[in-house]
Amino acid sequence: MGRFDRYMLSQLMVLFGFFSLVLVLIYWINRAVSLFDQLIADGQSATVFLEFTALSLPSVMRLALPLAAFASAVYVTNRMTTESELTVVQATGYSPFRLARPVMYFGLIVAVMMSALMHFLVPLSSARLVEREAEIAQNITARFLTEGRFLEPVNGVTFYIRDITPEGELRDVFLSDIRDADEQMTYTAAQAFLVRQDGATQLVMIDGMIQILRTADQRLFRTSFDDFAFNISSLMAEPRTGRRRETVIPTWELLNPTQALQDETNRSAAQLLATAHDRFSQSLLGAVAALLGFSALMVGSYSRFGVWRQIIFAIVLIIIVKAVETSGLRTARSDPELWFVAYLQCFVGFVMIWFLLFWASRPYLFKRRIPEGSAP
Numbered sequence: 001m002g003r004f005d006r007y008m009l010s011q012l013m014v015l016f017g018f019f020s021l022v023l024v025l026i027y028w029i030n031r032a033v034s035l036f037d038q039l040i041a042d043g044q045s046a047t048v049f050l051e052f053t054a055l056s057l058p059s060v061m062r063l064a065l066p067l068a069a070f071a072s073a074v075y076v077t078n079r080m081t082t083e084s085e086l087t088v089v090q091a092t093g094y095s096p097f098r099l100a101r102p103v104m105y106f107g108l109i110v111a112v113m114m115s116a117l118m119h120f121l122v123p124l125s126s127a128r129l130v131e132r133e134a135e136i137a138q139n140i141t142a143r144f145l146t147e148g149r150f151l152e153p154v155n156g157v158t159f160y161i162r163d164i165t166p167e168g169e170l171r172d173v174f175l176s177d178i179r180d181a182d183e184q185m186t187y188t189a190a191q192a193f194l195v196r197q198d199g200a201t202q203l204v205m206i207d208g209m210i211q212i213l214r215t216a217d218q219r220l221f222r223t224s225f226d227d228f229a230f231n232i233s234s235l236m237a238e239p240r241t242g243r244r245r246e247t248v249i250p251t252w253e254l255l256n257p258t259q260a261l262q263d264e265t266n267r268s269a270a271q272l273l274a275t276a277h278d279r280f281s282q283s284l285l286g287a288v289a290a291l292l293g294f295s296a297l298m299v300g301s302y303s304r305f306g307v308w309r310q311i312i313f314a315i316v317l318i319i320i321v322k323a324v325e326t327s328g329l330r331t332a333r334s335d336p337e338l339w340f341v342a343y344l345q346c347f348v349g350f351v352m353i354w355f356l357l358f359w360a361s362r363p364y365l366f367k368r369r370i371p372e373g374s375a376p
Helices: 003-041 046-055 057-082 085-091 101-137 259-265 269-298 308-332 336-361
Strands: 157-164 170-177 183-197 200-214 219-231
Touching: 003 046, 003 057, 003 101, 046 057, 046 101, 057 085, 057 101, 057 269, 057 308, 101 269, 170 200, 183 219, 259 269, 269 308, 269 336, 308 336
Parallel strands: none
Antiparallel strands: 157 170, 170 183, 183 200, 200 219
């Protein structure tokens, strides 16, 4: 690698690290806010919140790295153009294709990082996240037993516990069930315990009373009891089935979608194949974004107003590539024989890059030439 290549690659890597950090933090904070509302409101601890945000980090990085590669390529190219560094190097005989070599090295590094994310880290973190979500959904203590607060686990049911002893005894329990419009029931008890039996969770209340309000004639019935069992399993989140999502399945398994896998994920063979090839396509997207940002800024002549037009042009091109990605992925999911359409965004991106570099190497390609012998 030549001295210029090392210099430009170092500049790209420094800016890539900066933009990656900023974008990951933005995406991560946005994700953390939604997780905070969901988990803390359900009574989960800060440790669980930190674990969930950490597990969501690979998915956040998958979104941020291609954008960071594009932004760093645009920024470095713009700075080197403004400071005439690229102009000096071009004067020594470097063509736009030669200048793009360090950007290509940079794109390959980003592609390797994206491959590690898409094929290993994201599926592993997603699988662990699904497992933890299932555990949380079945954790009755965290979701249902919160002392000193009125909880509404489902619409029409209000639950309150004044105190929970270290032994698991619930004191001064209040349970209101108004899901039945004809009869509204209220349970109160001095003590209660949770008992797990035959896959169901029973709230065993001791020394309490049931009040039934019949709405038709507004009559109130009251019954005292020594002990009473109330099945609260219906108030908990339904346990997850053993089905896996396609996001947690390894790539090599998605590339061979058996009938059993299709039944397990409730996805067709075309959808599973498209997901697998989309992971490869997403891995190349970082290289495409970096080269596209560099190539777009190489087009056009020098202007004292800067290269803001080329920057806008580069942003438009990356939007077009993302639009092609959406269309290609939709087509690939419709027919397993059309799996190659998932790479359409990369093909279109590389065609754009080649054309832009070809155009930059021939700046008068689309300009009208003055015939020889005519007046200037």
